[in-house]
Amino acid sequence: MRYIDKSHRCLQFDEYIIQYTPSSWAEFNGEVKLTLHQHLWIEQGTLCIYCQQQVPPKAEKQASAQIRSHIEHIHPRQKFPQFIFEYKNLSISCEGFDCYSTAQQPKREFCEHRKGDEYDSARFLNPIELQDIESYFEYDFEGRIYPTAKDKARAEYMIDILNLNHPTLIGMRKSIYEAVIYPDNPLDIRSEFPFILPAFYSMLKQFGLI
Numbered sequence: 001m002r003y004i005d006k007s008h009r010c011l012q013f014d015e016y017i018i019q020y021t022p023s024s025w026a027e028f029n030g031e032v033k034l035t036l037h038q039h040l041w042i043e044q045g046t047l048c049i050y051c052q053q054q055v056p057p058k059a060e061k062q063a064s065a066q067i068r069s070h071i072e073h074i075h076p077r078q079k080f081p082q083f084i085f086e087y088k089n090l091s092i093s094c095e096g097f098d099c100y101s102t103a104q105q106p107k108r109e110f111c112e113h114r115k116g117d118e119y120d121s122a123r124f125l126n127p128i129e130l131q132d133i134e135s136y137f138e139y140d141f142e143g144r145i146y147p148t149a150k151d152k153a154r155a156e157y158m159i160d161i162l163n164l165n166h167p168t169l170i171g172m173r174k175s176i177y178e179a180v181i182y183p184d185n186p187l188d189i190r191s192e193f194p195f196i197l198p199a200f201y202s203m204l205k206q207f208g209l210i
């Protein structure tokens with residue numbers, strides 16, 4: 001995870017909330033929801049808030065089997081209804097599998113789908129609140145993520161509730177790392193669009209590759 005600066009609000013979303021005052025998330029729909037999704041996606045450098053895999057842009061109309069990300073409430077809706085429309089609580093999470101998988105609907109096994117309504121305030125490391133959140137985690141060259149000595153218990157809690165050592169994620173991290181350092185033809189992780197960050201940004205940063 002990396003810190004996400006929430007100071008650039010989505011104005012269309014703010015205007016919608018003032019005008020329509022929806023009483024539940026189910027009531028919040030239409031074009032503004034897609035606008036918000038795209039705004040959050042750019043805000044996060046196109047990466048999942050939790051695992052940092054790259055998520056594809058959301059199209060206007062998608063069959064459910066094609067959906068690869070969704071708007072995530074970091075404080076879960078069930079436990080924290082007061083934050084349902086709080087901009088600082090909204091983010092983009094992957095669907096719990098490799099978002100570029102060719103399978104139509106793989107099993108949802110990590111990130112938001114694993115976390116569900118879990119949120120222990122004493123232990124949760126919130127990427128919207130902690131500017132130094134990257135320093136709680138470290139990686140090895142095999143693609144695994146570990147807690148650092150900074151606060152082992154809280155980092156372990158996050159790795160566990162998000163299943164950040166899921167074999168799919170380990171494999172994805174390892175293959176990005178190996179592609180970047182491939183001696184003959186290393187993967188170029190720079191994008192022509194400055195807002196797009198490379199997948200597993202914090203890992204590559206820890207290895208000094210960006």
Ligand SMILES: [Zn+2]
Pocket residue numbers: 048049050051052053093094095096110111112
């Ligand atoms: Zn994810």
